[in-house]
Structures are given as structure tokens and as C-alpha cells.
Amino acid sequence: xxxxxxxxxxxxxxxxxxxxxxxxxxxxxxxxxxxxxxxxxxxxxxxxxxxxxxxxxxxxxxxxxxxxxxxxxxxxxxxxxxxxxxxxxxxxxxxxxxxxxxxxxxxxxxxxxxxxxxxxxxxxxxxxxxxxxxxxxxxxxxxxxxxxxxxxxxxxxxxxxxxxxxxxxxxxxxxxxxxxxx
Numbered sequence: 001x002x003x004x005x006x007x008x009x010x011x012x013x014x015x016x017x018x019x020x021x022x023x024x025x026x027x028x029x030x031x032x033x034x035x036x037x038x039x040x041x042x043x044x045x046x047x048x049x050x051x052x053x054x055x056x057x058x059x060x061x062x063x064x065x066x067x068x069x070x071x072x073x074x075x076x077x078x079x080x081x082x083x084x085x086x087x088x089x090x091x092x093x094x095x096x097x098x099x100x101x102x103x104x105x106x107x108x109x110x111x112x113x114x115x116x117x118x119x120x121x122x123x124x125x126x127x128x129x130x131x132x133x134x135x136x137x138x139x140x141x142x143x144x145x146x147x148x149x150x151x152x153x154x155x156x157x158x159x160x161x162x163x164x165x166x167x168x169x170x171x172x173x174x175x176x177x178x179x180x181x182x
Contacts (some may be wrong), residue, residue, distance in 0.1 A: 014174035
């Protein structure tokens with residue numbers, strides 16, 4: 001179960017609204033959704049939460065690149081919306097070349113270096129891997145200072161649990177408008 005909300009800064013304070021992510025397939029789609037929520041290119045915070053697993057923040061300031069924070073990257077990697085936030089840049093890897101993907105598939109449909117249906121029973125601990133095979137780290141990932149200038153320090157952000165929206169809104173001075181979306 002997912003919950004998504006937008007907190008848009010206006011000249012009158014913050015405006016909160018819940019939002020549907022049905023048409024969001026990429027970070028670009030999510031950024032466009034955030035930019036549509038503001039008139040004067042003010043700050044918009046997109047909050048996405050998967051119940052008791054992880055939350056993510058995308059901060060959009062006008063036409064600047066979005067700034068991203070994810071509370072638990074490994075948990076988010078298991079989620080379709082989480083995968084949107086876990087960009088190549090955030091994971092510290094080179095962007096994928098779409099032409100190179102075709103070269104990775106063998107005639108039997110497996111990728112190079114991938115076992116043909118064999119399992120490794122010696123490894124009981126499951127690793128979360130990105131599409132390129134790199135390991136996705138457990139724990140927070142991204143820009144921990146994403147809300148520092150708005151009243152929520154890095155330390156406070158890192159201390160938040162999965163039910164973080166109320167605490168974030170309170171730190172931003174938007175707690176009163178948040179009641180309209182919960």
C-alpha cells in the first residue's frame with residue numbers, strides 16, 4: 001500500500017494535497033507532477049511512503065534537477081515507485097546504454113553471467129540488486145540535507161521512521177495543511 005502527497009510552497013505558506021501515482025513511470029514524470037503543483041516555480045516536496053517499509057522525498061525547486069532522499073534503498077528497490085527514485089546517479093553507477101542491453105541477453109534468454117535457473121543454497125542472506133547487477137545498499141540513500149534549509153536537519157531526517165510525513169510537515173510549518181490530506 002502506497003501513500004503519496006505533495007507539499008507545495010506558496011506565498012501564503014504550504015499547500016498539501018494527496019496525489020495518485022498511477023501515471024508516473026519515471027522520475028521525469030514525478031518531477032513534472034511536482035512542477036504542475038506550483039504556479040511560481042516555488043519548492044514542491046513529493047512524499048512517497050510504502051507502509052512500514054520505506055519513504056522517499058523528491059524536492060523540486062523550479063527548473064532545477066530534483067533532489068532525492070530515500071529512507072531505505074534496499075526496501076525501495078523492491079517497489080515499483082521506489083525504483084523510480086533509485087536513479088543511476090543516486091546509486092553511483094553509470095547510466096545504462098539502451099543499445100548495450102541487447103548484447104547482454106543470450107539466446108536462451110538469460111543474461112551473461114546469469115545461471116541457467118540454478119540456485120545457490122549456500123547464501124541464505126538475500127542481496128538486493130539493481131537492474132545492472134550492482135548491490136543496492138540497505139538504509140538511507142540520497143541527499144540527507146534535502147530539507148535542511150526548510151527546518152529539518154540531516155540528523156532529524158535520518159532519525160525518522162516510516163510514518164514520517166507528519167513530522168516532516170511539522171518541521172516545515174505545514175502541519176495544519178497536512179490534516180486535509182490524511
